[in-house]
Amino acid sequence: MANSFFNFALSRWLLPTFLAILLSGCAGAGSNRLVAEGKTATSLSSVAHYGKGIGISEFYVNGTWGGNQHGWGGGGSTVCCVTLPSTTSSPTLVTVKWRTYRTGVSEERWHEAMVPVHFAVPIGKSYGMVVHFLPGHRVEIWFADEGIGSPDYPGPAYPRGPAPDYLPLADEEPEPVKGK
Numbered sequence: 001m002a003n004s005f006f007n008f009a010l011s012r013w014l015l016p017t018f019l020a021i022l023l024s025g026c027a028g029a030g031s032n033r034l035v036a037e038g039k040t041a042t043s044l045s046s047v048a049h050y051g052k053g054i055g056i057s058e059f060y061v062n063g064t065w066g067g068n069q070h071g072w073g074g075g076g077s078t079v080c081c082v083t084l085p086s087t088t089s090s091p092t093l094v095t096v097k098w099r100t101y102r103t104g105v106s107e108e109r110w111h112e113a114m115v116p117v118h119f120a121v122p123i124g125k126s127y128g129m130v131v132h133f134l135p136g137h138r139v140e141i142w143f144a145d146e147g148i149g150s151p152d153y154p155g156p157a158y159p160r161g162p163a164p165d166y167l168p169l170a171d172e173e174p175e176p177v178k179g180k
Contacts, residue, residue: 038087039084040083040084040123041081041083042082042126042129043079043081043082043127044064044066044078044128045079045130046132046133047073047074047156048069048072048132048133048159049132051072051164051166052164052165053102053165053175054071054101054102055068055070055071055101056100056101056133057101058099059097059098059099059133061082061129061131061141062083064082064083065079066131072159078128082129084123093115094115095114098110102168102172104176105172105175107172115140118140118142118154120142120143120144121143127144127148129143132155132156134156140155142154142155
């Protein structure tokens, strides 16, 4: 009897309440008391353009964990939420920190950059924040109403086809010679 009451309470009250609290983190600023006035919470995802032999073991935008990422294409997590100003009349900068790892040379490095956010549309009309990790450890961030695979997406084109070899920068370990 006690077990069935617990299951009933879990399914009728506890679970919906927990889900409501969890989902409220990505709600608009007008309906969300967890987001400061004048701020908006948005989802965060990533695409890598590095190539093969490198990946991103973790990344953060303004201190919010964004997941991990293969070195070529999608595959990163979509997480909730990063908080930004509700209005975007002036340039918006965010801090991106990420750690790369290279399998061929057992090298890990932390990187950090202040990055301008590109708004093709307002935050509330977009698919969320998309972080692009580009060759040379550059980063671009976009908000658009087109998905990253669309030919009308205004940011960097989605990586297609086989991944090229990662080209190390001058201060990075060179790739080992193949066949030896």
